[in-house]
Amino acid sequence: MKVLSTRPEDLEMPLSGFSDYLTPVEHFFVRTHVYEPKVDMASWSLKVEGAVATPLTLSLDDLRKMPAHELIAVTECAGNGRGLYDPQVPGLQWTTGSIANARWRGVRLADVLRKAGVKSSGVETLFDGADVPLGTMQDFRRSITIKKALDENTLLAYEMNGAPIPQKHGFPLRVVVPGWASDSWVKWLTSINVLEKEWDGFWMKNAYRQPTHPVAPGTALTPDQMVPVTSLRVKSVIWSPVAGASVAPGSRLTIRGTAWAGDQGPVTGVQVSVDNGRTWRGADLARDQYTQFGWRQFQYEWVPRDAGYYTIMARANDANGNTQPFEPEWNPSGYGWNVASSVAVNVGGEPSRPAQSASAPPAGPGDFRSACLSCHEVNVITQQHLTRAQWDREITKMTNWGAQVKPEDRDRFLDYLFSNFGPGK
Numbered sequence: 001m002k003v004l005s006t007r008p009e010d011l012e013m014p015l016s017g018f019s020d021y022l023t024p025v026e027h028f029f030v031r032t033h034v035y036e037p038k039v040d041m042a043s044w045s046l047k048v049e050g051a052v053a054t055p056l057t058l059s060l061d062d063l064r065k066m067p068a069h070e071l072i073a074v075t076e077c078a079g080n081g082r083g084l085y086d087p088q089v090p091g092l093q094w095t096t097g098s099i100a101n102a103r104w105r106g107v108r109l110a111d112v113l114r115k116a117g118v119k120s121s122g123v124e125t126l127f128d129g130a131d132v133p134l135g136t137m138q139d140f141r142r143s144i145t146i147k148k149a150l151d152e153n154t155l156l157a158y159e160m161n162g163a164p165i166p167q168k169h170g171f172p173l174r175v176v177v178p179g180w181a182s183d184s185w186v187k188w189l190t191s192i193n194v195l196e197k198e199w200d201g202f203w204m205k206n207a208y209r210q211p212t213h214p215v216a217p218g219t220a221l222t223p224d225q226m227v228p229v230t231s232l233r234v235k236s237v238i239w240s241p242v243a244g245a246s247v248a249p250g251s252r253l254t255i256r257g258t259a260w261a262g263d264q265g266p267v268t269g270v271q272v273s274v275d276n277g278r279t280w281r282g283a284d285l286a287r288d289q290y291t292q293f294g295w296r297q298f299q300y301e302w303v304p305r306d307a308g309y310y311t312i313m314a315r316a317n318d319a320n321g322n323t324q325p326f327e328p329e330w331n332p333s334g335y336g337w338n339v340a341s342s343v344a345v346n347v348g349g350e351p352s353r354p355a356q357s358a359s360a361p362p363a364g365p366g367d368f369r370s371a372c373l374s375c376h377e378v379n380v381i382t383q384q385h386l387t388r389a390q391w392d393r394e395i396t397k398m399t400n401w402g403a404q405v406k407p408e409d410r411d412r413f414l415d416y417l418f419s420n421f422g423p424g425k
């Protein structure tokens with residue numbers, strides 16, 4: 001796994017993970033805003049309350065006695081690909097791997113809501129998990145529309161790939177919202193609240209929002225100019241060959257990739273180009289992987305005749321005719337990256353050498369360690385490449401969450417952060 005943050009833990013699936021149809025737990029991406037909670041099953045229960053006729057307290061056994069449903073679905077972080085946006089935006093710098101495909105088993109959320117007698121006045125369901133916030137940040141909670149909550153595919157899952165949901169992935173119960181980004185897939189679920197108006201907490205009204213239309217790169221937007229992240233976008237990733245590979249002229253090369261879609265899935269086709277997008281041909285999609293919400297692997301055979309430097313591209317489309325753009329659509333939090341995948345290979349030449357890894361940056365000034373590295377390690381900071389104004393906003397955000405920055409230190413921290421982790425650094 002590619003380690004983005006050691007504490008809280010954020011791990012990205014390597015590119016080779018796309019070669020599995022169902023993602024094994026050792027390659028399953030990990031995204032935690034705070035530390036993973038230890039759930040005590042002796043006291044665990046699920047509360048269902050709010051706009052319902054009969055509030056419920058359910059044990060895992062109660063849930064297991066209800067009719068079980070199973071489906072295969074991709075779970076993808078809204079920020080998958082954030083690290084590819086230019087100008088760069090703050091946040092974990094995911095490239096391709098904050099995604100996994102799994103078989104989920106559990107009960108329909110609709111069945112639980114009906115059992116509680118959900119009222120017609122309900123507009124959203126708000127989910128909370130057992131994780132606890134750090135410092136003064138707000139507790140991570142997310143809501144989804146009542147329409148999506150009552151969808152027959154929305155589950156409360158207790159199994160992932162035929163085993164109890166692993167601790168890191170939400171044991172004992174995780175919300176599964178097929179077609180939507182993972183921020184709605186609340187882990188360690190303990191409560192469901194049916195709301196009669198939209199929830200206005202931090203994690204819906206400030207975080208996980210994006211503009212409805214593309215904006216000029218670098219535009220600053222306020223949360224009310226954006227809407228919550230919901231459906232995933234159709235996307236494909238080429239995972240073999242890898243960028244910079246060397247290929248012998250006249251030899252047969254199988255181009256392999258994986259494609260998926262959101263609410264408007266399934267993926268219905270993938271086009272491949274071996275000449276940097278001039279001409280396109282249909283790839284072969286795995287026939288036994290045709291599901292609405294799971295991913296689908298594809299391949300394309302190519303025999304490059306002449307030596308040269310070739311750009312291979314892939315572009316998927318979904319059942320509603322959506323396809324991938326060729327240019328990024330920048331947004332302030334770096335969500336929804338789904339640019340057509342491209343990989344350059346050298347036919348008849350040398351493989352290109354991977355970039356040298358950078359040397360360690362100098363330690364921060366004064367009390368930087370106690371002020372900035374008490375909740376998380378420095379890797380959260382070193383992966384950013386932000387402007388001075390963006391670093392200034394990060395310091396304000398972290399101070400609001402409880403970082404203790406002495407007034408005389410603020411400018412020194414800002415200078416240190418900008419000069420070591422500025423754009424292009």
Ligand code: HEC
Pocket residue numbers: 032033034090091092134135136137371372373374375376380381384394395397398399401402403404405413
């Ligand atoms: C009270 C705990 C706490 C302290 C102290 C703290 N942070 Fe954070 N910080 C967090 C959490 C929690 C996250 C991750 C949020 C997430 O994953 O969504 C985070 C994330 C970040 C990120 C990633 C971008 C983002 O906004 O998510 C940066 C950069 C960062 N912190 C910088 C700093 C700096 C600089 C300081 C010192 C001024 C600091 N942090 C002090 C809790 C803290």
